[in-house]
Amino acid sequence: MAKSAAPSGTRDFLADDLRRRRAAFTTVSDIFERYGFDPLETPAFERLEVLTGKYGEEASQLLFKILRRGVHEASGKPDLALRYDHTVPLARVIGTHGAKLPNPYKRYAIGPVWRADRPQEGRFREFVQCDIDTVGSSSPLADAEVVLALAESLDALGVNRFRFLVNSREALRGLLEVYGVAEENGDGVLATLDKLDKVGAGAVAKELVDERGLDVASAERLAEDVASDDPDLIRSKLATNERGQRGLAQIDSLLELTASLGDRAVFAPRMVRGLDYYTGAIYEVEAEGFPGSIAAGGRYDGLVASLGGPDMPACGGSIGIERILAMQDTGDAPAVGLDVAITVLGGQAELMKLASELRAQGLRVGTYLGSSGKLGKQLQWANAQNARFAVIFGSEEQESGEVTVRDMVSGDQSRVPLAQASAYLRERLER
Amino acid sequence: MAKSAAPSGTRDFLADDLRRRRAAFTTVSDIFERYGFDPLETPAFERLEVLTGKYGEEASQLLFKILRRGVHEASGKPDLALRYDHTVPLARVIGTHGAKLPNPYKRYAIGPVWRADRPQEGRFREFVQCDIDTVGSSSPLADAEVVLALAESLDALGVNRFRFLVNSREALRGLLEVYGVAEENGDGVLATLDKLDKVGAGAVAKELVDERGLDVASAERLAEDVASDDPDLIRSKLATNERGQRGLAQIDSLLELTASLGDRAVFAPRMVRGLDYYTGAIYEVEAEGFPGSIAAGGRYDGLVASLGGPDMPACGGSIGIERILAMQDTGDAPAVGLDVAITVLGGQAELMKLASELRAQGLRVGTYLGSSGKLGKQLQWANAQNARFAVIFGSEEQESGEVTVRDMVSGDQSRVPLAQASAYLRERLER
Numbered sequence: 001m002a003k004s005a006a007p008s009g010t011r012d013f014l015a016d017d018l019r020r021r022r023a024a025f026t027t028v029s030d031i032f033e034r035y036g037f038d039p040l041e042t043p044a045f046e047r048l049e050v051l052t053g054k055y056g057e058e059a060s061q062l063l064f065k066i067l068r069r070g071v072h073e074a075s076g077k078p079d080l081a082l083r084y085d086h087t088v089p090l091a092r093v094i095g096t097h098g099a100k101l102p103n104p105y106k107r108y109a110i111g112p113v114w115r116a117d118r119p120q121e122g123r124f125r126e127f128v129q130c131d132i133d134t135v136g137s138s139s140p141l142a143d144a145e146v147v148l149a150l151a152e153s154l155d156a157l158g159v160n161r162f163r164f165l166v167n168s169r170e171a172l173r174g175l176l177e178v179y180g181v182a183e184e185n186g187d188g189v190l191a192t193l194d195k196l197d198k199v200g201a202g203a204v205a206k207e208l209v210d211e212r213g214l215d216v217a218s219a220e221r222l223a224e225d226v227a228s229d230d231p232d233l234i235r236s237k238l239a240t241n242e243r244g245q246r247g248l249a250q251i252d253s254l255l256e257l258t259a260s261l262g263d264r265a266v267f268a269p270r271m272v273r274g275l276d277y278y279t280g281a282i283y284e285v286e287a288e289g290f291p292g293s294i295a296a297g298g299r300y301d302g303l304v305a306s307l308g309g310p311d312m313p314a315c316g317g318s319i320g321i322e323r324i325l326a327m328q329d330t331g332d333a334p335a336v337g338l339d340v341a342i343t344v345l346g347g348q349a350e351l352m353k354l355a356s357e358l359r360a361q362g363l364r365v366g367t368y369l370g371s372s373g374k375l376g377k378q379l380q381w382a383n384a385q386n387a388r389f390a391v392i393f394g395s396e397e398q399e400s401g402e403v404t405v406r407d408m409v410s411g412d413q414s415r416v417p418l419a420q421a422s423a424y425l426r427e428r429l430e431r
Numbered sequence: 432m433a434k435s436a437a438p439s440g441t442r443d444f445l446a447d448d449l450r451r452r453r454a455a456f457t458t459v460s461d462i463f464e465r466y467g468f469d470p471l472e473t474p475a476f477e478r479l480e481v482l483t484g485k486y487g488e489e490a491s492q493l494l495f496k497i498l499r500r501g502v503h504e505a506s507g508k509p510d511l512a513l514r515y516d517h518t519v520p521l522a523r524v525i526g527t528h529g530a531k532l533p534n535p536y537k538r539y540a541i542g543p544v545w546r547a548d549r550p551q552e553g554r555f556r557e558f559v560q561c562d563i564d565t566v567g568s569s570s571p572l573a574d575a576e577v578v579l580a581l582a583e584s585l586d587a588l589g590v591n592r593f594r595f596l597v598n599s600r601e602a603l604r605g606l607l608e609v610y611g612v613a614e615e616n617g618d619g620v621l622a623t624l625d626k627l628d629k630v631g632a633g634a635v636a637k638e639l640v641d642e643r644g645l646d647v648a649s650a651e652r653l654a655e656d657v658a659s660d661d662p663d664l665i666r667s668k669l670a671t672n673e674r675g676q677r678g679l680a681q682i683d684s685l686l687e688l689t690a691s692l693g694d695r696a697v698f699a700p701r702m703v704r705g706l707d708y709y710t711g712a713i714y715e716v717e718a719e720g721f722p723g724s725i726a727a728g729g730r731y732d733g734l735v736a737s738l739g740g741p742d743m744p745a746c747g748g749s750i751g752i753e754r755i756l757a758m759q760d761t762g763d764a765p766a767v768g769l770d771v772a773i774t775v776l777g778g779q780a781e782l783m784k785l786a787s788e789l790r791a792q793g794l795r796v797g798t799y800l801g802s803s804g805k806l807g808k809q810l811q812w813a814n815a816q817n818a819r820f821a822v823i824f825g826s827e828e829q830e831s832g833e834v835t836v837r838d839m840v841s842g843d844q845s846r847v848p849l850a851q852a853s854a855y856l857r858e859r860l861e862r
Contacts, residue, residue: 004481004526004739007511010474012524014531015538018470034790036769036797036816039449043441043557044475044513044543045495050435064476067496067509069547076507078498080438082475093443095435100445102815104800107446112475116500126474137800141775144783145798152790257783308435338467344572352575352688359465359583366467367576369535369568384533385467 009117009125019336024325025110025128028153032108032132035149040107042089044114045080052081054088054307062115064125082114086131091309094135098310104136106145110321122326132297133316135304140250143281143299143315144257150295150317151261154285157324159294162287164261165268168251169278169298171234174244175225178237179218187276188212193226194272201227229270250281250299277303280315289327295319337386339363339429341408343378345394350418354391354403357422363429382408389425393418440548440556450767455756456541456559459584463539463563466580471538473520475545476511483512485519485738493546495556513545517562522740525566529741535567537576541752553757564747566735571681574712574730574746575688581726581748582692585716588755590725593718595692596699599682600709600729602665605675606656609668610649618707619643624657625703632658660701681712681730708734711746720758726750768817770794770860772839774809776825781849785822785834788853794860813839820856824849 006012013021029039045066052060065078072079083089086109094105110130117123132149134142147164154162172193176186192207201223208219225237238244251267258265265283273282273296280299287294297317305311340358342351344367351367358365366385368378375392382390392404392413403421405428406413416424437443444452460470476497483491496509503510514520517540525536541561548554563580565573578595585593603624604617612620623638632654639650656668669675682698689696696714704713704727711730718725728748736742771789773782775798782798789796797816799809806823813821823835823844834852836859837844847855 004523006474006523006527007476007478010476012474012527013470013472014528015469015471018472022470031790033767034793034795036795038446039444039453040446041444041449043437043443044545045438045441045557047438061501064500064511065498065504066513067498067507069495070492073496076498080495082497092435092437096437097443097445106797106800114475126476134800138802139775139800141779141783141798142800145800148783148787256780259780260784260787336464344570348572349687349690352572352579353691356579356691359462362465364465364467366537367572369537369565369570369573369576371569 007125009119009123011124011126015336020328021128021325024157024321024328025130027156028130028319028321029108029110031153031156032149035106035132035145037106037108037132037134037149038102040090040093040109041111042083042086042093042109044112045082046089046092048079048081050092050308051084051088055084059084059115062117064114064116084115085113086111086129087133087303088307090131090133090135091304091307094304094309094312104134104142106132106134108132122323124322127322129318130321131316131318133314135309135314136312137315138301138313140253140257140281143254146297146315146317147254147258147265147283148260150285150297150319151258151264153319154287154295154324157319157321158328159287159290159324161289162264162285162294164258164265164283164285165271166251166254166265166281166283167268167271167273168247168281169273170250170280171238171244171247171269172272174238174241174247175222175234177243178241179214179222181212181214181218181222185212189214189222190272190276193223196223196227196270196272226270226272229268231267231269234269247280254281254283273298277306283317290320290323293320294323336364337388338366338382339387340365340389340391340425341382341385341387342367342391343375343382343393344368345373345375345378345392347393347398350398351391351393354418354421358425361422361426363426379406382406388429391421391425438556440550440554442555442557446767451759452559452756455588455752455759456561458587459561459750459752460539460541462584462587463580466537466563466576468537468539468563468565468580469533471521471524471540472542473514473517473524473540475543476513477520477523479510479512481523481739482515482519486515490515490546493548495545495547515546516544517542517560518564518734519738521562521564521566522735522738525735525740525743535565535573537563537565539563553754555753558753560749561752562747562749564745566740566745567743568746569732569744571684571688571712574685577728577746577748578685578689578696578714579691581716581728581750582689582695584750585718585726585755588750588752589759590718590721590755592720593695593716593725595689595696595714595716596702597682597685597696597712597714598699598702598704599678599712600704601681601711602669602675602678602700603703605669605672605678606653606665608674609672610645610653612643612645612649612653616643620645620653621703621707624654627654627658627701627703657701657703660699662698662700665700678711685712685714704729708737714748721751721754724751725754767795768819769797769813770818771796771820771822771856772813772816772818773798773822774806774813774824775799776804776806776809776823778824778829781829782822782824785849785852789856792853792857794857810837813837819860822852822856 064082066080205223282298284293285295299315301313390406495513497511636654639645713729715724716726730746732744821837
């Protein structure tokens with residue numbers, strides 16, 4: 001059967017899984033809509049030059065590139081590639097449709113992206129990303145809306161015990177100024193500090209000296225300051241640093257505007273996002289039962305321009321929806337069954353009419369499509385379909401113009417006139 | 432801006448279009464679910480060998496092939512391709528998951544497929560196909576369920592004036608027997624007869640002689656018989672032909688089981704589907720305002736096996752959902768606006784709290800994210816958002832603990848205590 005499997009790193013979604021996934025996506029998109037975000041769907045692939053050079057060398061290796069077609073196929077060269085995320089397509093869309101879009105443009109995207117990562121446990125080559133971004137606003141309200149929309153989504157997805165760790169790229173940069181780190185050295189130093197959780201303060205301090213050129217005393221104190229995760233300590237260090245004060249104001253403003261989250265949003269000086277495109281408030285969400293972060297985001301005012309779009313302020317975040325869905329896998333949601341399974345022992349035309357009436361009432365109805373004329377076999381089928389009721393229309397019933405309705409849970413049976421069967425079944429199902 | 436456009440033959444779906452498309456897909460999937468069909472979603476791409484040789488030479492040219500990755504990229508060879516339809520993936524899934532699937536397996540698939548057709552007016556390289564199929568049943572009830580589900584979907588999509596033209600591959604084959612056409616010549620003769628609407632009976636008869644080897648008299652009478660579209664004539668011709676009688680029984684059975692469609696389903700002897708994988712009842716749907724057919728399907732008992740799956744009877748159909756959506760384009764569905772637009776002149780924290788309360792009631796709420804402190808500018812924004820109401824919280828309101836609620840249609844304004852604003856707005860919106 002291996003020869004017939006889905007490609008490595010991809011999945012077939014059968015009914016139960018797919019319904020659960022769709023329900024989760026709808027839950028999130030309904031919330032994003034209430035926050036005034038618009039849906040956006042871009043093509044599965046982009047022109048190769050739109051994607052090339054946007055993700056760094058390592059990521060570029062992970063693009064699924066599409067071969068040129070027709071007479072050009074023999075060249076062996078690609079001209080398109082499957083989208084790697086929703087962010088580069090967003091920057092491209094703003095370039096393409098700028099004038100038609102609302103300003104600011106608040107959009108969400110929930111859909112598959114493709115990365116040729118080495119397939120491994122829980123890692124896929126086709127997976128759904130769930131992004132929400134506001135492009136064209138510098139207001140701290142824009143950051144707060146994103147945070148609240150993410151928080152409400154996590155709640156609605158059943159990830160209740162979470163905490164937003166908030167920091168600011170400007171506060172971090174201010175702290176580097178306090179320790180005399182040169183501006184052009186900042187991204188590298190922050191990338192090193194981002195390793196605190198993995199390697200500890202000692203190793204970080206060593207790397208700051210060896211690779212980033214800090215003196216030993218500064219390196220050790222900087223690593224300790226950040227590792228302390230102590231807001232008061234950081235506030236006092238930044239008391240006279242202008243840039244740091246600006247960063248603290250970003251943090252305080254975001255926390256004030258998301259006060260409804262209570263202690264589920266906190267200033268966490270230790271939280272350093274290594275990605276160098278962030279420019280203001282940043283956050284990661286830690287949640288009980290999930291290693292690492294389950295959602296993250298921040299302000300990235302220069303990113304849209306750097307991705308080929310116009311120069312506009314922007315902020316946004318995303319939810320690790322696949323990881324949340326994977327956790328839910330262990331749950332045992334009941335499979336969707338038939339409301340009514342119609343057995344077929346003759347009288348097909350009458351039964352199709354009954355099925356139509358039941359479906360018109362919104363019920364999920366199946367008719368027996370197998371070849372057995374035995375009622376027992378057909379009831380086995382109804383049972384396998386998780387049917388709530390079965391309808392039997394044997395020769396006796398056909399003569400008397402009735403049907404037998406069987407309760408597939410209790411096994412009780414009742415005779416009902418055919419003409420009243422749909423009303424009877426609806427009433428039984430509404431109980 | 433051309434440099435930033437979506438790839439040739441693809442589209443970006445912005446909010447209004449995307450909402451309309453999603454609504455149509457939900458309409459159809461809700462109906463398919465009521466008929467007891469399960470959703471299935473397969474990966475965007477399949478291994479190349481799964482797709483190769485399944486579509487014929489011409490179609491294989493239209494595959495989007497994906498280049499091998501990493502060290503293999505330099506080979507210039509593909510190993511994957513984007514799915515071309517939902518049928519080959521269905522056959523593959525039955526091979527992969529056979530034992531886990533219900534039997535019969537009733538599934539629907541609504542999702543994009545990719546074909547490198549020459550882009551032209553109304554033709555796309557990425558477009559949604561909407562398929563419904565039952566695999567593993569020979570029952571005529573299976574065919575009838577598909578027809579009724581398609582008909583109900585067309586109705587629900589607003590394509591009301593339609594007609595199912597029903598025929599049977601067996602009836603057509605019987606007719607060929609009557610005219611002495613050799614079995615192995617049958618597919619070719621039917622492919623020629625399929626051109627009747629395009630080229631007329633005379634040209635068809637000529638091709639039957641020149642290319643299919645019929646004698647002139649048989650060719651002319653066969654072409655005339657089919658062109659007549661006269662059920663009684665065909666019934667009389669098939670009166671003593673066993674295969675033809677079997678075909679007529681398939682037609683009559685399908686029409687009897689779909690009697691609820693009335694004269695929206697008819698035996699149409701002229702309707703010949705050129706595709707040679709059909710084996711039993713076949714149908715096409717013609718609808719007012721749509722050239723060609725808007726839906727089609729039939730029984731294809733040998734297809735799953737020929738596509739690499741197990742040998743199982745099957746039937747199914749599909750709806751031309753992109754064409755229906757394209758027709759709806761001319762309609763003017765109102766854009767989704769905000770229920771409440773919150774202007775921001777200070778008091779951000781209170782306003783975020785109000786926004787949260789309103790969103791918790793399911794309302795669509797946006798806050799002003801621009802940089803203007805002028806109310807007039809902010810109300811212009813509210814208007815551009817199609818907002819029903821705007822909330823104003825200026826210095827006067829902040830002092831008295833009230834908000835001003837502006838009806839964006841009438842221009843009327845009311846002062847409401849801040850604490851009662853969400854209840855007041857909900858009530859106004861429910862009127």
